[in-house]
Amino acid sequence: MEISRINRGWVMRSHDHVSQAEFNSAITSIKSGGGGSVRWFVCEPSADEQRFATSHGLTLDAPLLHMRCDLPLAPEHEVPKGFATRSFRPGIDDEEWLAVNARAFSGHPEQGNWTRDVLTARLAEPWFDASGFLIHEIEGRIAGYCWTKTHRTIPPSGEIYVIGVDPAHHGKGLGRALTIAGFARLASLGLRNGMLYVAGDNSAAIALYESLGMRVVHRDEVFVGDVRAK
Ligand SMILES: CC(C)(COP(=O)(O)OP(=O)(O)OC[C@H]1O[C@@H](n2cnc3c(N)ncnc32)[C@H](O)[C@@H]1OP(=O)(O)O)[C@@H](O)C(=O)NCCC(=O)NCCS
Numbered sequence: 001m002e003i004s005r006i007n008r009g010w011v012m013r014s015h016d017h018v019s020q021a022e023f024n025s026a027i028t029s030i031k032s033g034g035g036g037s038v039r040w041f042v043c044e045p046s047a048d049e050q051r052f053a054t055s056h057g058l059t060l061d062a063p064l065l066h067m068r069c070d071l072p073l074a075p076e077h078e079v080p081k082g083f084a085t086r087s088f089r090p091g092i093d094d095e096e097w098l099a100v101n102a103r104a105f106s107g108h109p110e111q112g113n114w115t116r117d118v119l120t121a122r123l124a125e126p127w128f129d130a131s132g133f134l135i136h137e138i139e140g141r142i143a144g145y146c147w148t149k150t151h152r153t154i155p156p157s158g159e160i161y162v163i164g165v166d167p168a169h170h171g172k173g174l175g176r177a178l179t180i181a182g183f184a185r186l187a188s189l190g191l192r193n194g195m196l197y198v199a200g201d202n203s204a205a206i207a208l209y210e211s212l213g214m215r216v217v218h219r220d221e222v223f224v225g226d227v228r229a230k
Pocket of ligand 1: 164165166169170171172173174175176177196197198199202203204207211
């Protein structure tokens, strides 16, 4: 079982089925580390694993879907004429972006609750590249964004890491244009594999991605809850 700290909480990932002892050991480590909110990602949990989760107060949340596509996208998926983006400006755009991100993800606390510290930590990651963090403005204000990330896997892949549109501008085609712009940028770097993760209850985003030719390649169930410090 892998355990990592993500933002202010913890993530547990198990690629194979885990035993009660492995699960308990992970929970003990989290308690010793100060406790907090926990998300456990597990593929096709067994009845035993569901019981381990329940016994520690974790409950089933929406699954996490891994979606993929070939890059470049099919020719009909073009960035609309006149649709412009610019790069994120660290130190200048931070507060405005955090506010738009919070509004866009008001229903998804683990993304919507990003603080300045979380953003600063992400901007300091070795993979961060401001030119891949696309911002779309309307009348000088951030209306939406598409933050891309490249992975030096074999073969390499390009991810839409976070994408959001200010709810004031939903339903106007910005999400589609930003997704296409993000994948076009990744394709321009020579990447042939596009991917992203999306919550299985995010029907608007899933409909958008499927309409661009993306398909679900993996699904993890997600158990969530709070674990108290020891
Ligand atoms: C997902 C999101 C980016 C879509 O942005 P948007 O600008 O409103 O979307 P668009 O106007 O470009 O619509 C594109 C497609 O999305 C889908 N869609 C958008 N809103 C929808 C809704 N309320 N219900 C179902 N499908 C919807 C449709 O397939 C739509 O295509 P269509 O107009 O041809 O039917 C936006 O809802 C958002 O910011 N959500 C919160 C953040 C988020 O969930 N990000 C994705 C995380 S992986």
